[in-house]
Amino acid sequence: MNNRRSIPPKLAQRLLQWFLKDELIEEVMGDLEEKFELDLKTYSLSKARRNYWYQVLKYIRPFAIKTRSKHSNLFVMIRHSLLLAIRGYRRRKSSFLINLIGLSTALAAVLLIGLWVSNEVRTDKFHANSDRLFLVMEKQIRPDYVGIQETTPSPLASALKEQIPQVEAASAIGFSDKGEQVLSTNEKDIRGTGMYAQADFFQMFSFDLLQVGVSPLTEPNSIVLTSSMAQKLFGRTDNVVGEQVIYAHDRTFRVDGICADPPLHSSMQFDYVIPYEVLMEEIPWLSDWRNTYGSTFVLLTADASADEVIPLIYEMLNEKVESQYERHLVLKNYSENYLYGGYENGVQSGGRITYVKLLSIIAGFILLMACVNFMNLSTANATRRLKEVGMKKVAGARRSIIASQYFIESLLMSMMSLVLALGLAGLFWNEFQRIIGKQMDFFIDGNLILVILVITIITGLIAGAYPALYVSGFKPVNVLKGKISTTKSEVWVRKVLVVFQFTLSIVISIFVGIIYQQIQYTQTKDLGFDRDHIIHFDAEGKVSEDISLFVNRLNSNTEIQKASSAYFGFIGATTGTSAISWPGKEPGYNKHFEYRVVNYDFLDLMGIEMVSGRDFSQNRATDAQSIIINETAARIMEYENPVGEKIEMWGNPYPIIGVVKDFNYQSLYNEIKPIIFILEPSTTSTVFVKLKSDKIAEGLEATEKVWQEFAAGFPFNFTFLDVEYQKFYEEDRRVSEVSGLFAFLAILISCLGLFGLAVFSTERRIKEIGIRKILGASSMAIMNLLSAEFLKLVLIALLISLPLAYYLASDWLNHFQYHLEISWLFIGLVAIGSIITAWLTISIQTVKVSNQDPVENLRDE
């Protein structure tokens, strides 16, 4: 019995203590232990212990179990803590509001970003076969770089399906170069985005077919409509299969199926699907293996892996086509392509995942900043509540109880903030979607709820941790005597946190400002051509049959200034060739030239200046075989005086009749490329109209009238050139708006933090201030004294953030070939602005304190 191990099992005892009514403990434990000793005399130790366990477990009976009613310790404690928390909020309204505003905006930001991230991550993941669904990409190995592109030769899909046994299904997928095409029934003409795909399409992708006709997309006149397109065309979605629709007022199609609208988290969006072969008829050069246009998708068999298929298809293109560089095929999982679609020199890097990560990090920082505030303020408050803690400790509260009180308070706060944040997120949802530039579903699933809850709880715990663990460790005697003085390190930590917040806010502000300025710069920069009051639209119907006739009709109209036409759009379009040679070209020198096929008057309409030579003229028949180049092209060809020289293009000689001044026809990200203008009115497909600046509406009306004569049934659909130009900077605009939003949040939160610190610090120095006032200090002097302490922090933050921001911003600007210089004025303004903001924030508190009656503050000790 002296064996120390011959005692009843501890765990069983603890269990018993946990569930047993307090008044029973003594008797029951006594009896059980005596019984245990008794057992030991007859049985082995292990049997006795087992028996003890048995007895304890059998003791779990209704009569013996503690009633955990409102009188239980735990409940009383929580209720007490909540009560104190709520009273505390009422008493210290300012810090309560600071915490609530800070935390809820931060959580709302996290929530919105969370929703966006969840949308991004789910994009293209809904296809049932997504692990077997691959995008075939072309890898081009050129001497100077390796390129990866998503467009492939159009005949590739069928070839893959025929030749590679592991390919179960394949489809080429493309969109029309003419944009939205018109579908018509007897009554209606509706434009819609058409996707051109092959018969396997619906087998590969999970766009649910709601109704199926004969066999969708197998016959050349088969079309599948989305249900909303069917609704628009026929006013119903039932019994549409078998109906006829006319495509582009040209071909009649039979509706062979109705599919559900593509979900928002699909990167493929379309209104109808028609056979890819239609596209191949429209654009004859598609059937040539040398050209690439649409994308190719394959569905591998269940037992095949991409790694085993890639070597099989890798060499396929090189065998089919002779090319100046190596062309290979690789596979990319389609569901991953959306997020990981970025390539750098042939190696996957970045893509949308970069934005996902960036925004997640920003959200994390914002939340961290709000947590810092929360922590600072709770610690500050906690030191004001030292007497309360002291009393509790004297009354017998354990450290854990005090700590849990603080945790409960901070959890309550974070939960309240979550509720508010949900409201805020709902309120700003539409605005957020607009800024992000993406339609999203307000999709909250179990995972997201879990993540948000966990984040909220962790936020609460982090924010409550410092006061909970710090204050609860005080000795009650010292606390009640008022002996606790804040340690230097604690004050230091708080200051570092504020400096950190301000540094972050200033960096973000400067960055946002620079982005904004750069966008302004690009909008107003003289590009070398005119983009105001110019509209353009694609030729359709009879317009495309004789585009020159249409253009001439427009030019005879006095309501408009000028009309012309070109092949494709003008902005951003890239039609290029390297099949050019000129006298003096070094052999092997392979330079890519842009070319633009234009109609008469095009250069004049666009306001592009001639440097030498002349524009194309209707009066000279030979101009049809001549070209105009830009200055860059002239430089590359090393011509002093290019006019009159002859170059060779696609094997034909072309004389140069003029040189135009360089102009930016692409985004300012790019440098100006050599460009060649060719006169070939019959190939042009896009009409450009310059309107009179004082007669915009009349000009539009006149243009539409002529359009209706030529292309009745085709809704008139045009784009302003300057609007299109802005699209280049869409992504930048988004980045600037989103970061502007977060800059605002960051500034708000750090100001809240500074204010909180000011409140805390001034309250601690209230007696000092009182004494100073009694000794004759003016309110102004005291304000300066108090402000100086904080402005010092802001100055430190400025010292850190200005160089950092300067570095980051110039790094970003270097992405542009043409960018503004960061002005010192702007940096100075931000610096002064942040000092003023900080000063104003602090003064809310300092003014209050410095005007207080010193007697009030010194009266009691």
Place this chain on the structure above:
Amino acid sequence: MKLGGFEELVLLAIGSLGDDAYGVTIKEILKEKTGKNPSVGALHSALYRLEEKEFVKTREGGATAERGGRRKKYYQLTAYGLKMLQETNELRMSFAQNIPGLSIKTQE
């Protein structure tokens, strides 16, 4: 007020133990007399009910080492409890007398 079967046995045990009736002794005597081994929980549950019904009263007793220093809780029949035992006994007797072949040993 009713008296359950097991409760009656416990009550009898308490009565027969006199001054030494507490958890462990009651359990031991029940085991000895009935051959069954009720769990401590079951026993305490019965004791608890008996106390509720005021058939027994309790007093705190001395602590011993083998109880880990915890005090015993002694049980004692109340007058009411004794009366209850008497009534049940009489009831049984009145039935037993009329059962042919059942010999009743009266108290010796």
